[in-house]
Amino acid sequence: MEVVLPALALAALVAVLVLAPLRTRAATAAPDRRDDLEAAKEAKYREIKDAELDFRMGKLSEEDWRALDAELRAQAIAILRELDRL
Amino acid sequence: MSSADLGTAALAVAFGTALYAVAAGVYAGVTRRREVAVSARRAVYALAVLLVLAMVLLEAAYVRSDFSFALVAQNSSTDTPTFYKLTAMWSSQQGSLLLWVFLLSVFSSAVLFLTRHRLREIAPWATAVLAAVASFFLYLMVFSENPFATLASPPAEGNGLNPLLRHPAMMFHPPMLYTGYVGFTIPFAFAMGALITRNTGADWIRATRRFALVAWTFLGFGILLGSLWSYSELGWGGYWAWDPVENASLMPWLTGTAFIHSIMVQEKRGMLRIWNVSLIITTFMLALLGTFLVRSGILDSIHAFGASTLGTKFLVFISIALVSSTLLVVWRREDLRSQARIDTLLSREVFFLLNNLVLLLICVVIFWGTFFPLISEALTGTEESVGPPFFNGIIAPIALVLVALSAIGPLLTWRRNTWKTLRRAFLVPLAVAVVTLVALLAFTSAGDSVPALVMFSLAAFVGAVVAQEFFRGARARRTMTGEPPPIALSRLVGRNRRRYGGYIVHVGIAVLFLGIAGSSSFNDQKDVRLEPGETVKIKDYEVTYREPTVAIEDDRSGTGAPLSFGAVLDVRKDDEHFVMRPARNYYPSQESAMGPVGRFFGGEATSEVDLRWGLSQDLWLAVQPDLRKLKGPIRRGNDLPERFAGEAIVAVARHYVDDPPPAAFRAIVSPLVVWIWLGGGIVMAGALLALWPSPEARRRRVTSLYAARLGRELSRA
Numbered sequence: 129m130e131v132v133l134p135a136l137a138l139a140a141l142v143a144v145l146v147l148a149p150l151r152t153r154a155a156t157a158a159p160d161r162r163d164d165l166e167a168a169k170e171a172k173y174r175e176i177k178d179a180e181l182d183f184r185m186g187k188l189s190e191e192d193w194r195a196l197d198a199e200l201r202a203q204a205i206a207i208l209r210e211l212d213r214l
Numbered sequence: 215m216s217s218a219d220l221g222t223a224a225l226a227v228a229f230g231t232a233l234y235a236v237a238a239g240v241y242a243g244v245t246r247r248r249e250v251a252v253s254a255r256r257a258v259y260a261l262a263v264l265l266v267l268a269m270v271l272l273e274a275a276y277v278r279s280d281f282s283f284a285l286v287a288q289n290s291s292t293d294t295p296t297f298y299k300l301t302a303m304w305s306s307q308q309g310s311l312l313l314w315v316f317l318l319s320v321f322s323s324a325v326l327f328l329t330r331h332r333l334r335e336i337a338p339w340a341t342a343v344l345a346a347v348a349s350f351f352l353y354l355m356v357f358s359e360n361p362f363a364t365l366a367s368p369p370a371e372g373n374g375l376n377p378l379l380r381h382p383a384m385m386f387h388p389p390m391l392y393t394g395y396v397g398f399t400i401p402f403a404f405a406m407g408a409l410i411t412r413n414t415g416a417d418w419i420r421a422t423r424r425f426a427l428v429a430w431t432f433l434g435f436g437i438l439l440g441s442l443w444s445y446s447e448l449g450w451g452g453y454w455a456w457d458p459v460e461n462a463s464l465m466p467w468l469t470g471t472a473f474i475h476s477i478m479v480q481e482k483r484g485m486l487r488i489w490n491v492s493l494i495i496t497t498f499m500l501a502l503l504g505t506f507l508v509r510s511g512i513l514d515s516i517h518a519f520g521a522s523t524l525g526t527k528f529l530v531f532i533s534i535a536l537v538s539s540t541l542l543v544v545w546r547r548e549d550l551r552s553q554a555r556i557d558t559l560l561s562r563e564v565f566f567l568l569n570n571l572v573l574l575l576i577c578v579v580i581f582w583g584t585f586f587p588l589i590s591e592a593l594t595g596t597e598e599s600v601g602p603p604f605f606n607g608i609i610a611p612i613a614l615v616l617v618a619l620s621a622i623g624p625l626l627t628w629r630r631n632t633w634k635t636l637r638r639a640f641l642v643p644l645a646v647a648v649v650t651l652v653a654l655l656a657f658t659s660a661g662d663s664v665p666a667l668v669m670f671s672l673a674a675f676v677g678a679v680v681a682q683e684f685f686r687g688a689r690a691r692r693t694m695t696g697e698p699p700p701i702a703l704s705r706l707v708g709r710n711r712r713r714y715g716g717y718i719v720h721v722g723i724a725v726l727f728l729g730i731a732g733s734s735s736f737n738d739q740k741d742v743r744l745e746p747g748e749t750v751k752i753k754d755y756e757v758t759y760r761e762p763t764v765a766i767e768d769d770r771s772g773t774g775a776p777l778s779f780g781a782v783l784d785v786r787k788d789d790e791h792f793v794m795r796p797a798r799n800y801y802p803s804q805e806s807a808m809g810p811v812g813r814f815f816g817g818e819a820t821s822e823v824d825l826r827w828g829l830s831q832d833l834w835l836a837v838q839p840d841l842r843k844l845k846g847p848i849r850r851g852n853d854l855p856e857r858f859a860g861e862a863i864v865a866v867a868r869h870y871v872d873d874p875p876p877a878a879f880r881a882i883v884s885p886l887v888v889w890i891w892l893g894g895g896i897v898m899a900g901a902l903l904a905l906w907p908s909p910e911a912r913r914r915r916v917t918s919l920y921a922a923r924l925g926r927e928l929s930r931a
Contacts, residue, residue: 134215135223142231142260149252163332167420173928175482181710182627184690185683187639189632196629204924 165211172204218283221271221362228264228315229352231257232345239342243335243410251338255326258341261348262319269316272309272361276302282368285309285361291374295774301385302375304392307524308361313389314505315351317396318344321425325400329421336418339407347399350531354524377801377820380773383443390436391463395501397429398470402498402539405491409542414549416481419490423477424905426494430470431901437463438894449821449836451739451882453890456605461584462507466500468577469493472570479563482628484553488543489570491550495539500577502532560636562626569619572612579608606734610665614672617727620720621676624683639682646678647671663735669727676724680717687714707903715904719897726893732886743840743876753883755833758784762839762874763795764867771822775799777814777863778822779839779870781877785826796824796837796879809852810859811866815841831885838878844870 179200183193238254241247272285276299281287290302303309322344329337355361379385401422408418440460441453454460473493479486506528543550556564582589583600590598625639651671654660660667687710688703695702707714742750744759751757760782769778780797803817826833847869851862 130215130219131222131226133223134220135226138223138227138264139230142227142257142264145260146231146234146253146257149249149256152249161334164417167332167417171416171420171481176928178710178713179627181687181690184694185686186690187625187627187631187635187686189635192630192632201924208923 162211162214165207165214169204169207169211172200172207176200176204216282216364217271217275217280218362218364221268222360224264224268224271225312225352225355225360225362228261228268228319229349229356231261231264232349232352235261235345236342236349239338239340239345242338243342243407246335248334251334251341254338254341254345255330258319258322258326258345261345262316262323265312265316265319268312268361272303272312273300276300279372280368281370281372282364284363284365287365287369287372289373289375291372293774293776294372294375295380295772297382298375298380298385298774302379303361304388305376305379306361308355308359308363310388310392310505310508311351311355311359312361314392314396315348315355317389317392318348318351318399321396321400322348322403325404325422325425333404333407333413333417333421335411336404336407336413339410340403343403343406344399347403354527359524373804374774374801377773377775377799377818378447380771380775380820381443381447383439384447387436387439387443390432390439391504392436394429394431394433394436394463394470395466395505397425397432398466398494398497398501400425400429401473401494405494406539406542409491409546409549412546412549414487414491414546416477416484419477419481423474426470426474426477427901427905430467430474431898431905433463433467433470434894434901435898437467438891442891445834445887446823446825447820449823449838449880451823451834451836451880451884453733453887456583456602458584459504459508461580462500462504465577465580465584466497466504468573468580469497469500472573473497475566476570479566483563485556485563486567487550487552488547491543493570495536495543499532499536502528502535506532558630560626560631562623562628565619565623565626569616569623572616572619576609576612576616579612580605613727614665614668617669617672617676617724620723621672621679624679624717624720642682643675643678647675650674659736663731666731666735669731673724673728676720680721683717684714711906712904715900715902715906718900718903720900722893722896722898722900724893725896726890729886729889729891729893732889733884737882737884737887739880739882741878741880743878745876746874750879750881752833752881753831754787755881755883756786757794757835757879757881758786759877759879760784760793762871762877763797764871765797766863766867769799769822770795770797771799773799773820773822775801775820777867779837779841779867780822781837781839781879783835783879785833792826794824794826794833794835796835797822798837798839809848810854810856811848811851811862814863815844815848827888829888831883832887834880834882834884836880838880839870840875840877841870843873843875 176197179188179193179196182188183190188196235254235257238250238257242251242254272283274280275283275286276290277296279286279290279292279299285303285306285308289305290299294302304313322341326337326341326344333340401418404418404422408414437460440463444455445451445453473490476486476490476493480490506525558564583604587597587599590596621643625636625643627635648671651667654667654670660670684703684707687706688699691697691706692699692702695705697705738753740750740752744750746759746761749756749758763778763780763782765778765780767776769775770780777800778797779800780795783794783796785792785794798819799822800815800819801817803813805813805816808816821836821838823834823836825835844866847862847866851859851866854862
């Protein structure tokens, strides 16, 4: 019985915190992918810079780097297009 | 209302909250209702707050030595030093469970906060998985292992902390391991969310990669602390015994290492998707197994601090998690198909795959050796076990391959490499490795052990590869920017933290293996009995037993041991002279039948090793006093009224010092052993560098023509 009172008090506090968002019903529209795409864009930029560094260090031949760089830039542009469509 | 009642209430409400988070997470995942997902996330935050409250209440009970708490009476006492009181919680099963779920709630809250605007389809399912794991641990505590259980008639004094655990490394070892285990729950939960929602790209990896790296770092740190404890506390002189519980912590670290590498292949190439989800499932299952094995008692272990009643429940939970996650992978196999193919065998992705296979092979060998007693008993009815020679014999050569791969990987680029660029990349590091090999053969006795010789050369290879990578990178940056060399180097590393942090980790691992190879191949050990004045010679050291010592309530390590019998030894090496003081601490038994004096010698005893650390070698000394000659004085002390016990113990101690019997000593000279922990430190430094957020995390929102915009944004990246 001595556990019941503190348990009820704690449960009430938790309920106030946890159930509050349910009172403001948000739209169930398609999820906004902006932050995911921003993260994907940053990762793609990183890849482009990595490839350039590898080339400058002599680890990639110029021919391989140019092909890879063009491919990665095309992928980055696709992400930018998708971002702008949001 | 007592604090025990409040603690029990907090756990009960936490259990209800976790169940709500599971239900709300699933409902939000199915209906995509945003407000329900937010509510589920808040439930996880609330869970963390409740468990912080529970931790504080229990810690406070330990600090004030409240023996009405069964747990405090069981593993603390008024004379336990405060530091050990604060950390005694996790020496018990109930305290360990509370620590596990507390860490899980904190990690879960952190990842859900960081992804609150991202992964909107995956996150609710991940919330449900995280809360489900928390629910299991809370269920155990609420229904059978309550850390807030109280005693009807509290004792005046507690049992005290297990003496073996009174070591600083051992106090941080469990939280570090648990942080590792718990950390791997995060990518596991998001992987499950990704599978359920068919978002099997790299989004979930990008969101949880840092958590996997944090988990890997802490687990590795915990393992190293455990080995340091073994070396400096257990009195046998080794740092790794292939004990089942040690192995259980190493296995998820190995698969976690494989995961950290293979997710890069998915991020860069969209490949290895099935492999990555399978690896994180395996790692999470092994983490659960590691938690379970410590207290299961199903395998003989030095960690058998207390029998557990949780075996069946843990096995049921692990089985449900394994079967459901595996079925999910099978169900989503079409979504997990790779987007790309391997271009050539000479590529970084192929070497990452090889590295993964080698790590998994080591894991399989360890799993087989660890569970061999159970396997043999099931098949033949006789329990047989394999010892260190089995593990060392198989794993040592595989470890050489692993270190070689850790050198080759950084030299390769993604997709394809030409022979010309490879020749240029390998030339200097290979030359350094060969020169090292020749120099070791010519000037040292390293050739006496071929595996050690090869490991030393490979460590030089790794060091040369990484030094070359730093040099060539800084030179390339300097050419592009015209910056002075130190600026170019620091900006190169600062803007490529993941890459260069990873390289530093490779150096640390190579240094660590160098320490293992040196100490395991060339160590020298002597077990002798010495009278005061006698000398033993070990390698270049002359060790003379000068005199015995006794400390009453004044042990040198501050463990709170009431009695400490030791020795003073004069050590000479060439012109150098120093003194070492190993000791053996005695903790009283609660068994009153042993007598008021005898119980001080009939309880547990631990070695307080004295170590002379050195970069080239350690001198390690332990003493085992012969107490047989003290039987008479102890018996006489027992016959006295109990109020004279203090004087009787002083008399026994004086007898030992005045008429010292021979003492048994173990002396070990262990070359390069300190490099194991220095290598571990380098690994930690590299991991921290890789974890540090990059400047690219800044958000840029610019609109313009795409190619021009890309160029502009890249110039700032």
